[in-house]
């Protein structure tokens with residue numbers, strides 16, 4: 001490659017953001033950091049600015065901007081400080097940016113991720129909530145702008161790698177029978193059901209195989225993460241929910257599989273380290289070193305599979321129902337889940353209340369048609385209000 005690609009990393013202080021910067025730093029001849037964003041941990045954000053010397057950094061508010069500006073000036077850095085959602089959208093869509101890593105967690109990432117899509121960028125999508133909320137509109141924007149959308153979620157990146165280049169013609173047209181979405185089962189795969197009432201945020205965030213942000217760690221423990229991923233896969237690969245089967249595979253070595261009509265099943269394997277899908281998407285269609293150690297099959301020894309238990313993991317059922325209902329249902333599911341996870345992390349509700357609260361919100365109204373982004377944000381607001389009502393009552 002002749003020119004250095006300019007990369008914006010949204011959510012740079014998070015788990016995915018830091019892994020992305022690790023891969024980028026291994027290839028200074030290919031990639032340069034154009035912009036970084038952070039919402040908390042502003043001291044770490046400053047350190048990242050010193051390391052990567054971005055053109056812009058985006059912080060949540062004027063007070064944070066003022067503080068950071070002072071220290072960047074003292075360090076003689078050329079970095080401009082932008083603020084809030086407007087700043088995030090500006091660095092996502094900037095004319096000099098080639099590629100945007102969308103790694104903000106939750107609904108907060110929707111507008112900036114869409115800004116990157118609408119500007120026709122190469123978009124590396126970690127922020128699955130954005131796609132879950134606005135699926136049809138998001139994919140329509142990808143097609144209209146000609147953006148290149150590459151999945152970072154390890155499962156979706158695996159599926160992408162196992163599909164032929166022309167899968168956009170339709171899964172059936174390229175001979176796919178079904179997609180097998182693997183899940184580790186999280187830390188509570190074998191916890192006695194009665195104990196799930198009492199598990200703590202610390203236990204929920206102690207994932208057996210992956211080190212991740214707190215929200216996605218709780219989602220993995222409830223398997224809402226797999227539910228969101230099911231919806232994500234439907235949009236990315238134009239699949240129906242019935243074409244996707246969830247398989248519990250506790251070693252997290254197979255990252256997902258594609259089952260073809262001739263009986264061939266293709267899988268992508270690797271150590272559970274997000275730098276692999278990040279490096280894959282950054283360099284695609286080429287391959288680059290990610291810093292991930294080679295897979296040692298002899299050390300792994302065996303690979304296990306089991307069917308998920310929807311009684312243990314009701315969030316998986318709720319997500320599948322929302323996927324089938326379509327319209328505003330996935331946005332409501334996502335918003336209710338964000339409120340529930342936050343309340344659980346603050347010890348205001350029990351782990352098993354997460355599914356109860358989401359079910360209450362989804363039962364409160366039937367899915368509505370979503371024709372514009374306003375309707376998505378409206379569904380998000382309604383769901384948060386309903387979840388708040390549930391919280392107030394319990």
Ligand code: NAD
Nearest residue numbers: 011012013014015016039040104105108126127128212213
């Ligand atoms: P994290 O909590 O470690 O990082 C989140 C980032 O978003 C941080 O930089 C934070 O400052 C920023 N942020 C948080 N709230 C914000 C707000 N309101 N406005 C702007 N920025 C905000 O999370 P993570 O584990 O890195 O996950 C990021 C995204 O990637 C999530 O959507 C998650 O589902 C997805 N993902 C993560 C992993 C993983 O291994 N960590 C794997 C697959 C997908």
Ligand code: MG
Nearest residue numbers: 153154155229
């Ligand atoms: Mg995943």
